[in-house]
Amino acid sequence: MLRDLTIGQYYPVESVIHRLDPRTKFLGTIIFIVALFLFKTFWGFLLAGGFIVSIIALAKLPPKYVLKGMRPIIFLLLFMMIFNLLLTPGEVIGEWWIFSVTKEGIYSALFMGLRLIMLVLGSSIMTYTTTPNNLTSGMESVFGFLKVFKVPVHELAMMVSIALRFIPILMEETNKIMKAQQARGADFETGGPIKRAKALIPILVPLFVSAFRRAGELAEAMEARCYHGGDGRTKMKPLKYHKRDLVAYLVLVGIVVGEIFIP
Amino acid sequence: MVNFDKVTFEYIRRDEEGNVESINKALDEIDLDVKKGDFIAILGANGSGKSTLARHINALLTPTEGTVYIEGLDSKDEDNHLKIRQKTGMVFQNPDNQIIASLVEEDVGFGPENIGVPTKEIWERVAFALDKVGMTAYREKSPNNLSGGQKQRVAIAGILAMKPECIVLDEPTAMLDPKGRREVIETITELNKNEDITIILITHYMTEVIGADKIFVMNKGNIKLSGTPREIFKEVDLLKEYQLDVPQVTEIAHRLRQKGMNLPECVLTVDELVEALATGDRG
Numbered sequence: 001m002l003r004d005l006t007i008g009q010y011y012p013v014e015s016v017i018h019r020l021d022p023r024t025k026f027l028g029t030i031i032f033i034v035a036l037f038l039f040k041t042f043w044g045f046l047l048a049g050g051f052i053v054s055i056i057a058l059a060k061l062p063p064k065y066v067l068k069g070m071r072p073i074i075f076l077l078l079f080m081m082i083f084n085l086l087l088t089p090g091e092v093i094g095e096w097w098i099f100s101v102t103k104e105g106i107y108s109a110l111f112m113g114l115r116l117i118m119l120v121l122g123s124s125i126m127t128y129t130t131t132p133n134n135l136t137s138g139m140e141s142v143f144g145f146l147k148v149f150k151v152p153v154h155e156l157a158m159m160v161s162i163a164l165r166f167i168p169i170l171m172e173e174t175n176k177i178m179k180a181q182q183a184r185g186a187d188f189e190t191g192g193p194i195k196r197a198k199a200l201i202p203i204l205v206p207l208f209v210s211a212f213r214r215a216g217e218l219a220e221a222m223e224a225r226c227y228h229g230g231d232g233r234t235k236m237k238p239l240k241y242h243k244r245d246l247v248a249y250l251v252l253v254g255i256v257v258g259e260i261f262i263p
Numbered sequence: 264m265v266n267f268d269k270v271t272f273e274y275i276r277r278d279e280e281g282n283v284e285s286i287n288k289a290l291d292e293i294d295l296d297v298k299k300g301d302f303i304a305i306l307g308a309n310g311s312g313k314s315t316l317a318r319h320i321n322a323l324l325t326p327t328e329g330t331v332y333i334e335g336l337d338s339k340d341e342d343n344h345l346k347i348r349q350k351t352g353m354v355f356q357n358p359d360n361q362i363i364a365s366l367v368e369e370d371v372g373f374g375p376e377n378i379g380v381p382t383k384e385i386w387e388r389v390a391f392a393l394d395k396v397g398m399t400a401y402r403e404k405s406p407n408n409l410s411g412g413q414k415q416r417v418a419i420a421g422i423l424a425m426k427p428e429c430i431v432l433d434e435p436t437a438m439l440d441p442k443g444r445r446e447v448i449e450t451i452t453e454l455n456k457n458e459d460i461t462i463i464l465i466t467h468y469m470t471e472v473i474g475a476d477k478i479f480v481m482n483k484g485n486i487k488l489s490g491t492p493r494e495i496f497k498e499v500d501l502l503k504e505y506q507l508d509v510p511q512v513t514e515i516a517h518r519l520r521q522k523g524m525n526l527p528e529c530v531l532t533v534d535e536l537v538e539a540l541a542t543g544d545r546g
Contacts, residue, residue: 133364220355223348224352225348225421227377236369236376
């Protein structure tokens with residue numbers, strides 16, 4: 001149940017994409033998503049699709065692994081496509097009960113579906129190829145301008161990176177608690193949704209208690225190691241742009257321009 | 264380098280209106296003097312105040328009464344806290360809850376980052392610290408895949424990278440298996456000998472403190488006994504009263520002596536006992 005949760009787990013291999021600066025990948029993902037909403041024809045889709053496939057190949061990600069990551073969105077995808085298919089007005093092709101399928105509906109369902117797939121693909125490639133720590137320091141730097149508005153950017157980034165570090169630990173703990181409760185006769189597998197939801201309470205209570213205790217101890221340990229917020233802090237791995245990042249930005253600009261001018 | 268002058272610390276429990284419900288004296292007029300380069304052990308049962316004492320050395324807690332000086336710096340002055348924490352690092356009991364980063368080397372670099380060490384020097388310090396605890400091979404691994412003893416060694420490296428003069432370890436081996444326990448004790452013993460780092464080890468495992476220069480035994484917020492391991496472990500009965508156990512060999516030798524065998528007053532290792540039994544006259 002909770003074991004299958006893999007939110008874009010980092011996939012460690014050596015590749016050009018892995019070595020790109022996290023800021024490039026973060027901004028690049030945003031640019032790519034914008035570009036996705038620019039095209040209206042099949043050719044535009046071909047360009048974006050070709051781009052994403054070549055990125056996956058460059059990043060040396062196994063296609064199976066990438067496709068497995070798409071599983072959680074299947075429901076949303078079908079839901080969206082069916083609604084688009086049935087509720088778009090236009091030239092009617094076929095009718096069934098109160099629904100009617102239109103030519104525009106088929107187009108719209110197809111394109112929305114493809115856009116959603118590529119949107120999720122694009123952003124998961126970022127998390128597949130960037131270590132959590134790099135990702136947070138990239139975000140810290142990209143959103144750094146918000147410090148002017150008194151947004152605690154460093155603290156937020158620190159929170160995210162600590163959360164990422166503790167996900168596997170808390171997962172393991174959840175499994176331990178579940179096993180302990182099962183050993184004492186708890187039943188998580190049978191019954192309706194309400195009964196199952198109720199069965200989660202004896203898991204969540206000890207999990208929360210232990211998470212808070214961990215948080216307290218971790219805070220103490222951080223304080224003991226001189227942590228005092230972002231002021232006067234240096235970085236062991238400061239972000240640095242390389243030539244490959246410039247190339248990446250140029251390619252992205254090319255994609256955006258292409259999507260705008262493709263018929 | 265660590266000086267306690269009549270230090271008292273009270274945990275005060277208040278009810279919802281803020282009235283004092285109960286006062287628990289965790290430390291009661293403690294005097295303590297630790298010299299640079301010493302290997303100190305603090306023994307005590309649960310609730311004896313030893314963890315509270317440890318947190319005073321690192322300025323995580325400050326005394327209710329009395330003064331703590333770390334290299335002459337008064338821990339009551341908040342401006343001194345960062346300096347004190349850099350001089351006296353602290354290793355905690357639970358290895359998981361003190362590792363911050365998702366990579367071993369990044370975790371070791373966390374302390375130096377906090378005190379504003381330049382990037383190039385952080386890398387040197389991380390390499391040095393990982394080498395000292397023998398964890399260089401794991402520098403790019405995730406801490407989640409390490410054993411308990413390895414995690415504690417990473418935690419020690421994290422402190423070492425801040426170039427401390429003293430390391431306080433608060434029951435660092437309580438959650439480890441025997442192998443991990445041995446790794447940690449060996450590591451800190453080497454640091455004490457080779458790097459001249461003052462070690463303050465808080466524990467209730469007697470066998471870990473045989474190599475210490477000086478032992479303090481705590482009970483109910485007081486230091487009841489202090490002296491070399493040999494002087495302390497003589498007091499088998501007194502230690503039992505404080506809910507502490509002497510090492511197994513010492514206990515055997517003690518009982519044999521009570522039965523009238525002619526053995527030295529305090530035996531600390533198996534070899535010593537064998538020697539004494541082989542050469543000593545049987546009374």
